[in-house]
Amino acid sequence: MNHTKSKDTIFQQPQSQKFAFDEHVANVFDDMLERSIPYYRDTQKLCVDFLERFASSGRIYDLGCSTGNMLLALREHVSGELIGLDSSPAMIEKARAKASAYGAAISFACADIMDFSYECAQGVIANYTLQFIRPPLRLKLLARIYAALESKGILLLSEKTISHSALLDSALIAHYHHYKAINGYTKGEIAAKREALENVLVPYSMEENLALLREAGFVHVEVLFKWANFATFIAVK
Numbered sequence: 001m002n003h004t005k006s007k008d009t010i011f012q013q014p015q016s017q018k019f020a021f022d023e024h025v026a027n028v029f030d031d032m033l034e035r036s037i038p039y040y041r042d043t044q045k046l047c048v049d050f051l052e053r054f055a056s057s058g059r060i061y062d063l064g065c066s067t068g069n070m071l072l073a074l075r076e077h078v079s080g081e082l083i084g085l086d087s088s089p090a091m092i093e094k095a096r097a098k099a100s101a102y103g104a105a106i107s108f109a110c111a112d113i114m115d116f117s118y119e120c121a122q123g124v125i126a127n128y129t130l131q132f133i134r135p136p137l138r139l140k141l142l143a144r145i146y147a148a149l150e151s152k153g154i155l156l157l158s159e160k161t162i163s164h165s166a167l168l169d170s171a172l173i174a175h176y177h178h179y180k181a182i183n184g185y186t187k188g189e190i191a192a193k194r195e196a197l198e199n200v201l202v203p204y205s206m207e208e209n210l211a212l213l214r215e216a217g218f219v220h221v222e223v224l225f226k227w228a229n230f231a232t233f234i235a236v237k
Contacts, residue, residue, distance in 0.1 A: 030067055035183040037128070038176075038227045044073055046224055047156045050234055051123045052077045054154040058122025061085060063113045063145075064129030068095030071106045084108040085116060114141055118148035127158040127232075130209075131201050142216035149237045155218070158232040162203045172229040179228075206231055 033040055051060060051074060058080045062071050065084030075082060084106060086092050092110045099106045109116075113129070114137060124145050130138055145155055163169040177190050185193075204212070206223070210233070213221045218235035225232040 030069065033066075033069070035185065036180060038179055038230050039225070043127075043158060043225050043232050044070060046232065047125060047127070047158075048074050048077055050154065050156060050224070051125070054152065054236065055080065055121075055123030058150060058153070059083065059119060060123040060125065061118065061121055061148075062125040062127075064126060064132070065095060065108065066091045068098050068106065068108065070125055070127060071095075072098060072102060072104055075102075075104050075106060080122060082106045085111045085113050087112050118144065120150055121148050122150050122153045124149065124153075124155045126155065128160065130157060131159050131203050135202055135204075139212060139215060142212060142218075146217040146237060151237060153237045155213070155235040155237075156224075156232065157209070157213070157235065158230070159209055160201065160203045161209065161229050161231050162205050163229070164205055164207075169229075175228050176230075203229075209233060 056078045060080055060082050062084045065071060065086050068084055071082045071084050084095055089110050092108050095108045133141055163172055180190050210221055213235045218237060220236035222234050223231055224234050
């Protein structure tokens with residue numbers, strides 16, 4: 001079943017507030033993902049492959065599930081319970097509508113991932129979610145995820161990253177902006193979104209993310225994928 005995506009034109013108009021996952025964003029979010037995240041489908045498939053390997057029969061949580069794409073892609077590859085969590089009612093509404101349209105047995109809950117009561121799980125996905133959590137709270141969340149995972153359970157974490165080299169960080173950002181321009185975003189849209197996300201999306205470096213995962217208790221940690229200033233990590237309990 002094909003869902004028509006609405007085109008992301010949000011930042012073609014002046015914005016009076018910081019970026020928020022509201023109804024306007026939810027309506028265009030699938031288009032925003034496809035045009036804003038490098039190798040979006042490839043990294044999604046990579047996550048599916050490793051969840052099929054490590055968490056094929058147990059409970060899997062998707063934290064910050066947005067409109068449910070990850071769990072919908074996963075549903076035919078695993079047999080356990082799939083649960084999507086997001087604090088945005090508009091995102092959850094979209095996710096439930098998609099799951100219903102596909103006849104997919106996926107549970108979605110509008111919830112704060114910081115205080116949700118997690119049950120024992122084989123897998124947890126947090127793709128481009130941790131970067132929106134206040135830095136002082138990130139270790140607490142990762143420690144809660146670690147505690148909820150079974151032995152050899154996995155966390156898949158995708159994040160936008162920074163470089164501590166000002167020279168390289170500037171080059172990485174410029175390369176990413178070129179990528180967005182190729183995908184049809186204007187310089188004005190790119191600049192407006194960057195301003196709206198300032199102090200809302202707070203990225204860490206590769207090293208900081210890896211150190212945080214280890215501090216939370218994960219022993220087996222690896223980078224699965226990296227493109228310029230985007231990365232996907234795997235952490236096994």
